[in-house]
Amino acid sequence: MMSTEGARPRVVVVGGSLGGLTAALWLQDAGCDVEVFERVRTPLEDRGAGLVLHPATVRYLRARQGLDIEQLGAAANWIRYLGRDGRIAHQEPCRYRFTAYNVLYRALLRAIDPARYHLGEECTGFAQEGDAVVVSFASGRRERCDLLVCADGINSLGRRTLLPTVQPRYAGYVAWRGTVAEQELPPEVFATLHEAISYAVMPDSHILAYPIPDADGAVAPGHRLTNWLWYRNVPAGAALDDLLTTRTGERFGTSVPPGQVQERYLQQLRADARQLPPVFATLVARTASPFLQLIADVESPRMVFGRVCLIGDAAFTVRPHAAAGTAKAAEDGWTLAEAIRAHGGDVEAALAAWEPGQLALGRQLVARARAAGERLQHGRWEVGTPLPFGLYTVGDSALDSAGA
Numbered sequence: 001m002m003s004t005e006g007a008r009p010r011v012v013v014v015g016g017s018l019g020g021l022t023a024a025l026w027l028q029d030a031g032c033d034v035e036v037f038e039r040v041r042t043p044l045e046d047r048g049a050g051l052v053l054h055p056a057t058v059r060y061l062r063a064r065q066g067l068d069i070e071q072l073g074a075a076a077n078w079i080r081y082l083g084r085d086g087r088i089a090h091q092e093p094c095r096y097r098f099t100a101y102n103v104l105y106r107a108l109l110r111a112i113d114p115a116r117y118h119l120g121e122e123c124t125g126f127a128q129e130g131d132a133v134v135v136s137f138a139s140g141r142r143e144r145c146d147l148l149v150c151a152d153g154i155n156s157l158g159r160r161t162l163l164p165t166v167q168p169r170y171a172g173y174v175a176w177r178g179t180v181a182e183q184e185l186p187p188e189v190f191a192t193l194h195e196a197i198s199y200a201v202m203p204d205s206h207i208l209a210y211p212i213p214d215a216d217g218a219v220a221p222g223h224r225l226t227n228w229l230w231y232r233n234v235p236a237g238a239a240l241d242d243l244l245t246t247r248t249g250e251r252f253g254t255s256v257p258p259g260q261v262q263e264r265y266l267q268q269l270r271a272d273a274r275q276l277p278p279v280f281a282t283l284v285a286r287t288a289s290p291f292l293q294l295i296a297d298v299e300s301p302r303m304v305f306g307r308v309c310l311i312g313d314a315a316f317t318v319r320p321h322a323a324a325g326t327a328k329a330a331e332d333g334w335t336l337a338e339a340i341r342a343h344g345g346d347v348e349a350a351l352a353a354w355e356p357g358q359l360a361l362g363r364q365l366v367a368r369a370r371a372a373g374e375r376l377q378h379g380r381w382e383v384g385t386p387l388p389f390g391l392y393t394v395g396d397s398a399l400d401s402a403g404a
């Protein structure tokens with residue numbers, strides 16, 4: 001059936017992070033009338049830190065905004081495994097690029113009409129009425145649309161409403177994260193880390209580091225940040241609950257932001273970090289505000305429910321080891337827009353054509369990242385094993401100036 005709006009479907013996107021913004025831009029290009037609603041009141045700065053870029057993540061910015069990959073990310077030419085003594089145990093060339101959440105977010109935000117990006121609008125529910133969806137917000141606003149795209153992340157209201165039994169499944173470990181300015185690193189640490197993605201794999205843990213642009217987007221070596229992630233096993237239960245409780249007693253579900261981790265856990269982290277290979281010990285010691293993220297899997301059996309769909313982390317949350325969560329969110333948005341274009345604006349036909357491929361992508365990615373995480377965290381990852389980075393296949397994250 002054709003959309004109620006004819007060839008120009010009206011689309012509401014809930015969630016204004018990387019997945020929602022990318023989807024909105026592609027859908028707009030495909031001829032849709034799109035608006036984005038994000039519950040946070042201010043632009044989404046300072047979230048997370050580093051991301052491994054993938055061609056899908058930057059497809060819009062390169063194709064439609066003419067941005068060069070050099071402007072968006074820092075390059076690494078080597079994958080390095082460091083031994084306990086800090087010496088290079090294995091290295092090989094690579095072509096990865098790394099960026100910061102803020103760099104991507106700001107570039108996407110510049111591309112969208114500000115009148116179509118609404119901050120401080122929390123979706124509280126939605127109802128399908130005939131050929132339309134009516135979306136409600138905490139502010140009292142109600143929006144009628146032909147298609148509701150839920151890009152509202154791991155704790156998605158859309159998914160909780162449509163698939164109440166699908167919950168995030170804790171992986172048994174958390175990622176501690178932080179950044180240090182390259183200028184603050186001792187010369188020997190900078191020399192080891194600045195042109196590589198570096199790993200150390202331990203019996204029950206692993207840590208990695210790579211360069212990312214600084215807060216102003218600088219990508220020149222010596223002016224960037226070094227981003228690190230240290231994956232540590234924490235049993236589910238009281239210990240995990242307390243770790244996820246902030247210094248002011250607030251219990252976060254899936255992360256604790258910088259500055260809010262309880263002091264005793266920071267002290268423990270710094271003490272334990274002395275056992276790491278020296279460059280990683282220095283990184284952790286010099287990080288002002290380490291923060292942490294719970295690692296979990298989400299797998300949805302469906303992504304389409306009438307005229308409502310789930311994309312990005314809302315549908316499938318992937319452990320970070322494949323470095324492709326943002327890429328998958330972007331791919332969900334791009335393929336959805338292509339389907340709408342191919343079906344001349346017929347939302348229902350487009351959704352039916354779109355869903356099988358994205359379900360298959362989400363399932364295989366969650367499985368690959370889970371398998372890699374289990375080996376990395378439980379002492380079954382051999383030094384020198386190729387990294388599991390990739391969206392459709394291992395290795396498709398490689399990027400260079402001419403790359404797709």
Ligand SMILES: Cc1cc2nc3c(=O)[nH]c(=O)nc-3n(C[C@H](O)[C@H](O)[C@H](O)COP(=O)(O)OP(=O)(O)OC[C@H]3O[C@@H](n4cnc5c(N)ncnc54)[C@H](O)[C@@H]3O)c2cc1C
Pocket residue numbers: 014015016017018019020037038039040044048050051052053054057121122123124151152153154156157175229293311312313314318320323324325326327328329
């Ligand atoms: C440690 C770690 C490392 C990672 N590294 C990489 C990497 O290297 N490469 C990569 O591609 N990906 C990586 N990822 C994954 C990546 O961060 C996510 O997959 C990606 O950002 C998904 O984006 P999203 O837009 O779907 O969800 P989110 O970024 O979670 O955004 C959801 C948005 O919805 C908003 N929202 C929620 N509920 C409502 C509501 N009711 N109403 C309105 N708004 C709402 C939220 O405020 C939020 O802004 C990593 C993830 C982690 C945890």
